Every structure is written in C-alpha cells, then in structure tokens.
Amino acid sequence: MNPLVPIAKPDVVNVVVDWGNSSLKVGWFIGPDQLETARYESPEALMRVVQQRCPAHVLVSSTSRSADEIRAGLRHTPATVWVLDSRTPVPIGKDYDTPATLGADRVAAAVGAATLFPGEDCLIFDLGTCLTADFVDRSAVFRGGLISPGLRMRFRAMHEQTARLPLIDLPDSPGNWPGLTAKNTRQAMQAGVVNGLAFEMNGIIDQYRREQPGIVVILCGGDAPTFESRLKPPIFAVPELVLIGLNRILRYNVENLQADTPDVNA
Numbered sequence: 001m002n003p004l005v006p007i008a009k010p011d012v013v014n015v016v017v018d019w020g021n022s023s024l025k026v027g028w029f030i031g032p033d034q035l036e037t038a039r040y041e042s043p044e045a046l047m048r049v050v051q052q053r054c055p056a057h058v059l060v061s062s063t064s065r066s067a068d069e070i071r072a073g074l075r076h077t078p079a080t081v082w083v084l085d086s087r088t089p090v091p092i093g094k095d096y097d098t099p100a101t102l103g104a105d106r107v108a109a110a111v112g113a114a115t116l117f118p119g120e121d122c123l124i125f126d127l128g129t130c131l132t133a134d135f136v137d138r139s140a141v142f143r144g145g146l147i148s149p150g151l152r153m154r155f156r157a158m159h160e161q162t163a164r165l166p167l168i169d170l171p172d173s174p175g176n177w178p179g180l181t182a183k184n185t186r187q188a189m190q191a192g193v194v195n196g197l198a199f200e201m202n203g204i205i206d207q208y209r210r211e212q213p214g215i216v217v218i219l220c221g222g223d224a225p226t227f228e229s230r231l232k233p234p235i236f237a238v239p240e241l242v243l244i245g246l247n248r249i250l251r252y253n254v255e256n257l258q259a260d261t262p263d264v265n266a
Contacts, residue, residue, distance in 0.1 A: 013055040014254075015079070016246035017046070018105065019062035019070065021129075027243035028055070032115075032251070037240060043073030055079045059250040061104040061242070082253060084108065084246065091252045093141035105242055106134055107142070112245030113218055114140040116238065121212045124241070125201060125231075127221035129153060133204050135212075148200065151223045154193045165189065170226065198230040205232055 011030045018025040024046050028035040040046040050058065058077060060070045061084040074081050082088070084107070086100045092114050096102050105126065113122040113136050122136045127150060134145030149157065152169065159167035168186055171177055178187035180195060208215050219228060220241040228237050238244070 012057075013053065014247060014250055015050065015055045015058045016243055016250055017058065017060040017062075018108075018242050018246065019043075019060055019065055021064050025243065027240060027247060028053075029247045032247070034240065034244070034247070037243060047074065047076055050074075050077045050079065057082065057250055057254055059084060059246050059253075061108055061246055063103050063105055082250060084249060088249065089253055089256060090249050091140070092136065093139070095141050095143050102142075103132075106132055106145070108242045108245035108249065109220060110134055110136045110142045110245065111248050112238070112241040112243075113216070115244060115248045116241075117216045117218075121215040122218055123205065123208050123212075123215050124218045124220070125204075125224070125227075126242075127151065127219070127223040127227065131197065131201070133201070135208070146204075151193060151197060151226065154197070155189065158189060158193075170194070194226065194230075198227055201227065202230075202232050 013035070014029045016027045016029065022041075024040045024043065025037065026040060026046060027037050038049075040049075056079055058074060058079045059082040060074070062070060065073075067083040067085060070083050071081060084104045086102065090107060090111055092111055094102065094107075105128075109124050109126050109132075110122075113124050118140070119138050121138050124132070124134045124136065124145075126132045126134075130150045130153065131148040132145055133148075135143045137143055155168055158165045166186065168189055171190060177194060178191040180191060182188040182191040205217055208217075217231070217235050218241060219231065219235055219237045220239060224237060224239065228235065
C-alpha cells in the first residue's frame with residue numbers, strides 16, 4: 001500500500017473504520033464523498049496515517065473488538081473517536097426484537113443501502129465470514145433478515161465435522177470451478193459449497209421479488225465477487241457499502257451534535 005499524503009484542501013475529512021478479525025478496512029470521506037479506501041494490518045499502522053492527515057472525526061465499527069479496546073487502539077488520535085454500538089443514533093428505523101444483538105456491520109450496510117437507494121425496498125447480501133441477507137424497506141426501516149454460514153465456514157465445517165474430508169478452498173481461477181457433477185471429492189466439495197450458496201441466495205431473491213416487486217438487490221462483502229455473476233439480475237455490487245453506511249452514520253451524529261437535536265430513531 002502506498003503511503004498516503006496529507007490533504008491540502010481545507011475541507012473537513014472524516015474517517016470510518018470497519019475493524020475485522022485480521023485487518024482494518026478504512027474509508028476517507030469529505031462530506032458524502034468518498035476519497036479513498038485502504039486496509040491496515042494493525043491500529044498502529046492506521047494511527048500513523050491518522051496523525052499525518054488529522055481527520056476531524058473517526059467512527060469505528062467492529063464485531064470482534066470491544067469499545068474499550070477500540071478506544072485504546074486509537075487513543076493517540078487528535079480526532080473525535082466514535083464507536084458504533086446499539087445505542088448509537090442512526091438515520092434508519094429498526095424493527096428488530098433484539099437491537100442490542102444486531103451486528104454493527106448489518107446496521108452499517110442497511111444505512112448504506114438506504115443512502116444509495118432512498119425510497120426503495122432493498123435486499124442486502126453481505127458475504128463475509130457469514131452470509132447475511134437483510135431487508136430495508138422503502139421507508140428506511142430495517143425489518144430483519146437471516147444469517148447463514150459463509151463460504152469458508154462451509155469448507156471448514158465439512159473438514160472439522162467429518163473424519164476424512166480435507167480442508168480446501170476455492171479453485172485459483174473461476175474457469176476451474178466445477179459444475180454440479182464433479183468427478184472427485186475435492187471438486188465435489190467445491191461444487192457443493194459454491195453452487196449451494198448460489199442456489200440459496202437465488203432462492204432468497206426469488207422469494208423477496210415475489211413479495212416485494214422491484215426490490216433492489218445489493219451485494220457486498222469479501223466473497224461477493226465469487227457470486228456476482230451467479231445471481232439473478234439485476235444485482236448492484238457495492239463493495240464499499242458498509243463504509244458508505246458508516247460515513248452516513250458519522251455525519252448524522254455530528255450534525256445532530258452540532259444542532260443539539262435529539263435523535264428520533266434511537
């Protein structure tokens with residue numbers, strides 16, 4: 001990754017961080033406009049850049065780190081640090097029975113969808129460690145969704161829950177992906193995982209399209225490129241959906257703070 005240089009323009013720069021298990025995915029924004037994205041292997045690596053560029057605000061979302069750990073990792077930044085949790089005001093409604101257990105990444109993706117497609121029903125597939133499929137309606141209300149094992153979790157489960165199946169991954173090239181009638185055990189496992197996930201998602205899409213004609217289907221997450229061409233069009237691939245949502249949440253909170261206005265969706 002090339003080192004980032006300080007931004008010369010006087011606009012207020014905000015930073016949003018999707019802090020995962022192994023790296024930090026970061027978006028740099030001015031207002032609603034995304035300047036760039038980057039990945040950092042540690043909070044220390046991110047801090048070096050943050051101290052160089054001096055953003056005004058930083059919002060961090062993590063499903064694997066506590067708020068105390070996040071603040072400790074970013075303790076030397078001069079910026080205001082926000083940590084997204086269930087109590088953070090967001091610009092969408094939540095029709096969810098257990099909002100305290102609703103993952104920050106799911107909330108951020110839902111806000112991103114409502115930001116990019118206002119007034120539309122949206123179905124969001126996020127393909128990471130798990131597959132999530134969430135519904136945000138045209139009134140910008142999160143209605144819930146489902147959670148299913150992700151791509152590599154399925155490979156790992158077959159290996160760990162059986163005596164003889166190996167631990168494998170996807171073929172190196174999409175051209176080598178097996179069809180439904182695989183001729184050896186390795187390819188049969190690959191065919192089962194990839195085709196099974198594709199059938200699962202297409203079935204979900206069909207059901208939602210029957211119930212919500214015209215629904216916008218959005219695809220994001222690290223394994224999204226594997227399935228983009230396997231899903232029934234139209235599909236919108238938005239790799240930075242979570243970062244876009246995090247930036248909208250950050251701006252929403254800064255604007256509320258500046259206006260001293262209570263949040264209506266809390």
